[in-house]
Each structure stands twice: as C-alpha cells, then as structure tokens.
Amino acid sequence: MPLDPADWQALWLTAKLATVTTLVLLVLGTPLAWWLARTRSAWKGPISALVAMPLILPPTVLGFYLLLFMGPEGWLGRFTHALGWGYLPFTFGGLVVASVIYSLPFVVQPIQNAFEVVGSVPLEAAATLRASPLDAFLTVAIPQARSGFITAAVLGFAHTVGEFGVVLMIGGNIPNATQVVSVQIYAHVEALEYTQAHGLAGGLVCFSFAILLIMNRVRRPGQRG
Amino acid sequence: MAFLRIFVALLLMGDVAHAAEVRVAVAANFSTPAQQIAAAFTAATGHKVTLSAGSTGKLYAQIKNGAPFDALLAADAETPAKLETEGVGVAGSRFVYATGRLILWSKRAGWVDDQGEVLAKGAFEHLAIADPKLAPYGAAAIEVLEKRGLLETLRPRFVQGENIAQVHPFVVSGNAELGFLALSQVMREGKITEGSAWIVPAGLHRPIHQEAILLTKGRNNPAARDWLDHLRGEMARSVMRAFGYL
Numbered sequence: 330m331p332l333d334p335a336d337w338q339a340l341w342l343t344a345k346l347a348t349v350t351t352l353v354l355l356v357l358g359t360p361l362a363w364w365l366a367r368t369r370s371a372w373k374g375p376i377s378a379l380v381a382m383p384l385i386l387p388p389t390v391l392g393f394y395l396l397l398f399m400g401p402e403g404w405l406g407r408f409t410h411a412l413g414w415g416y417l418p419f420t421f422g423g424l425v426v427a428s429v430i431y432s433l434p435f436v437v438q439p440i441q442n443a444f445e446v447v448g449s450v451p452l453e454a455a456a457t458l459r460a461s462p463l464d465a466f467l468t469v470a471i472p473q474a475r476s477g478f479i480t481a482a483v484l485g486f487a488h489t490v491g492e493f494g495v496v497l498m499i500g501g502n503i504p505n506a507t508q509v510v511s512v513q514i515y516a517h518v519e520a521l522e523y524t525q526a527h528g529l530a531g532g533l534v535c536f537s538f539a540i541l542l543i544m545n546r547v548r549r550p551g552q553r554g
Numbered sequence: 555m556a557f558l559r560i561f562v563a564l565l566l567m568g569d570v571a572h573a574a575e576v577r578v579a580v581a582a583n584f585s586t587p588a589q590q591i592a593a594a595f596t597a598a599t600g601h602k603v604t605l606s607a608g609s610t611g612k613l614y615a616q617i618k619n620g621a622p623f624d625a626l627l628a629a630d631a632e633t634p635a636k637l638e639t640e641g642v643g644v645a646g647s648r649f650v651y652a653t654g655r656l657i658l659w660s661k662r663a664g665w666v667d668d669q670g671e672v673l674a675k676g677a678f679e680h681l682a683i684a685d686p687k688l689a690p691y692g693a694a695a696i697e698v699l700e701k702r703g704l705l706e707t708l709r710p711r712f713v714q715g716e717n718i719a720q721v722h723p724f725v726v727s728g729n730a731e732l733g734f735l736a737l738s739q740v741m742r743e744g745k746i747t748e749g750s751a752w753i754v755p756a757g758l759h760r761p762i763h764q765e766a767i768l769l770t771k772g773r774n775n776p777a778a779r780d781w782l783d784h785l786r787g788e789m790a791r792s793v794m795r796a797f798g799y800l
Contacts (some may be wrong), residue, residue, distance in 0.1 A: 401728040418729040419680060419713045422769060432680030449780060501713030501724065502685060510715075519688045 340343040347489040350428040354436040366444035419501040435484035443477020461513025581629035582719035586617035601777040609717040624772025647768035653800040654762035655737035670752040682733030694759035695734035738797030
C-alpha cells in the first residue's frame with residue numbers, strides 16, 4: 330500500500346485518539362448510565378435528551394460551536410485559559426474533549442440499557458448478604474452488565490475513528506496532534522491523490538475490522554442465557 | 555379531469571423552466587459574489603441559476619463522476635485545464651474570470667500593520683492558512699512567507715483549513731490570532747469591515763487566476779453560455795471589484 334510517513338502517523342494518531350476517548354467515556358459514562366438506569370428523578374428525561382443531542386447535530390455544526398465555545402471568546406475557552414491550559418482547539422486534548430462529546434450517546438446508552446436489564450433484584454440480594462452499595466455495584470452490577478460495556482466500548486471506539494466533521498472544524502490539520510486518518514483521506518481526495526486515498530481508506534477499513542473482530546471475540550464468552 | 559389537466563400543465567411548465575436553468579459548480583471563495591452575480595443575471599435574462607459551492611478538488615471529483623453541472627467556476631487554473639484535457643470540459647471555453655487577492659487578517663483591530671511586519675514580530679500562537687497542497691490561496695501564502703524568510707520559523711504555528719472557506723472560522727473565532735484569507739472573504743462593498751489587515755501586494759506571489767469552463771453537460775444549454783458571457787460583462791466585473799478581485 331502506498332502509505333507515506335504522514336499517513337502512518339495519522340493512523341497511529343487515530344488509534345490513540347479513539348483509545349483515549351473510549352477510556353474517558355467508560356469512566357465518565359458508567360456513573361452517568363448508572364444514574365440514568367436507576368433514577369426516578371424528573372431530570373432523567375432532560376438529561377437523557379442531552380446525552381442524545383450529539384446524534385442530532387451534524388458533526389461540522391457541532392464542531393463549529395465547539396470552536397466558538399473552546400476559543401478565546403467562548404466560556405469553555407476562558408475557563409481552560411484561566412486554569413493555565415490554554416485554548417483547546419488545534420490540540421490533541423481538544424480533540425479528546427470533542428470526541429467525548431461526539432461519541433457520548435454511543436457509550437452511555439448501551440451501558441444504561443445493560444444496567445436496566447440487570448435491574449434491582451440482584452443488588453437487593455447482594456445487600457441482604459451485607460454487601461455495601463459500592464461493593465454490589467462493582468462485583469454484581471458491572472460483571473452482569475459486561476456485554477453492555479463491550480458494546481459501548483466498540484461503538485465509542487468505532488465512532489471516534491470515523492469522526493470527521495468535528496475534527497475538520499477544530500483540528501487545524503496539525504501532524505501528530507490533530508491530523509487524523511479521516512481528514513488525511515479527505516485531503517488526499519481533494520488533492521486528487523486517489524491512489525493514496527484508496528491505500529489509507531483500505532488501511533483504515535482493515536484496521537477497524539480487526540479491532541471489531543477482536544472485541545467480538547472478547548464478548549462471546551461473557552454472553553449468558 | 556380538470557385537476558389532471560392542471561397537473562399536466564404544471565408538469566410541462568416545470569419542464570419549460572428547467573430548460574432555462576444553469577447549474578453552476580462554484581469554488582468556495584467565490585460563492586458570495588456568485589450569488590450576487592446570479593441574482594443580476596436572473597433579473598436580466600430570466601434564466602435561473604443554481605449554485606453549488608464546494609472546494610475545487612471536491613467539485614472536480616463530482617464532475618468527473620457525472621454531477622449535473624453546466625459550468626465550473628474554479629479556484630485555480632489547473633482544474634479546468636485538467637477537465638478540458640479529460641474531455642469533461644468543452645475545449646476552448648476556458649477563461650480567467652477573476653484574479654484573487656491574498657490578505658493577512660486578524661479580528662483584532664489595529665494589530666496587523668499595512669506592511670505585514672506583524673509576521674516577523676511573531677507575537678502569536680497560531681497562523682491560519684489554507685492547505686497549500688489543496689488551495690491556491692494557501693500556496694500563495696507559502697510563497698509570501700518564503701519571500702519574507704519566515705516559512706520555517708512560522709511553520710510550527712500553522713493551523714490549516716482544507717479550503718479557504720474553512721480558514722475563516724478559525725480566525726473569526728479568535729482561535730488563530732491571524733490568518734491568510736481571500737480578500738473576498740472580508741471585503742464588502744470595497745471596504746474591509748472589521749479587524750485589521752495587510753492586503754498582500756500581488757507581486758509577492760504568483761497571480762491567483764481563477765478559471766471558468768463550460769462542461770460537456772452544459773454544451774447544449776444556451777443559458778449556460780449566456781451565464782459565462784455574463785461573467786465577463788461589466789455588471790459582473792463591478793461585483794467582483796467590490797469583493798476585492800482584480
């Protein structure tokens with residue numbers, strides 16, 4: 330495949346971005362999904378709707394508003410600047426923040442569904458055996474919702490790999506920081522370098538197929554009844 | 555039955571209107587002037603103009619794969635020439651419809667001086683440019699920086715948009731302190747309305763010739779030829795001048 334060093338760098342960067350994003354999403358998404366699955370609060374509806382919002386906005390539109398919010402005139406930009414972190418657009422950290430927002434529903438919803446399926450009965454049983462709520466959550470709820478976590482990780486990872494419009498708006502195409510594969514393929518197509526575009530697109534498809542296959546393998550032994 | 559007759563009549567009318575329609579693919583930097591020129595053209599001739607704006611590279615790919623366009627207003631001269639060679643553009647129909655001007659622009663008033671010395675001072679974190687590989691305005695910006703001996707110093711601060719239209723939000727949002735744009739993006743009615751700017755002297759880079767070409771799909775559409783003639787006329791020229799094209 331006719332891949333040049335910049336293409337390889339973009340592939341590596343994409344893998345790194347998708348991995349970091351997925352891990353952040355699992356950490357943030359799990360308590361959120363747990364709360365959504367168990368709460369009877371009136372806030373459940375509005376919060377669920379907010380979680381699903383990134384599905385509604387076209388990615389370039391989402392990216393445009395993130396560019397405004399994270400910039401010198403946006404409240405998030407002022408906040409990060411005040412903390413001494415600088416502004417997020419055109420940085421790897423900025424892409425992680427944007428990807429977390431963009432892929433949020435793909436991670437929260439499968440975990441929430443899995444927690445809802447587990448229900449409260451096993452947790453009550455654990456409580457009668459004097460398990461603390463945290464203990465029951467870690468040793469009963471999470472293992473039983475295992476399949477939901479794997480689905481969430483697969484979707485979060487794949488959705489971040491395929492991210493394009495958001496990165497286009499806030500990335501600035503900087504090698505090794507924001508120049509991910511999807512943007513690189515687009516640039517090749519625009520430059521009429523179709524051979525390189527095909528090579529990189531082929532690479533992306535093979536890589537993603539392999540990852541999804543491996544994750545599918547991981548899931549199978551966990552599926553019960 | 556009366557209903558059916560009206561329905562058929564409406565269908566036929568639709569067909570008549572369709573015959574006098576020009577479908578134009580237009581480069582992103584020329585999208586706004588093209589809308590104004592099209593409005594005047596429609597008022598003068600009654601022909602409807604449908605504009606589809608995009609980057610020249612994307613429009614090229616679409617045209618090669620059968621997109622229904624009668625004419626292309628490109629951001630460069632290479633793409634129309636390529637289409638002509640490949641037989642998708644009508645031979646001999648190419649001409650330079652506009653020559654673009656490059657501008658160094660910042661949203662901050664009184665910051666960019668009229669000699670572009672701000673580049674050498676380097677008191678900025680990000681300089682936004684269009685990808686020089688893809689966009690003529692990006693290639694022109696690189697030439698200017700090379701002439702000033704600043705290319706290697708400033709390269710690490712580049713943030714790149716895929717085309718010149720995409721660079722604009724980077725600079726307008728203040729995320730990049732300054733950037734190389736097309737003059738047409740910030741000039742309205744012959745004036746730069748906001749921020750501060752250095753209009754790059756045309757001698758500092760090769761001229762940004764933007765060419766138009768009649769496509770084979772528009773060969774038999776008289777309205778398409780009228781449109782290209784109109785583009786050369788004084789009315790269109792004055793719109794272009796107001797946007798800062800040469």
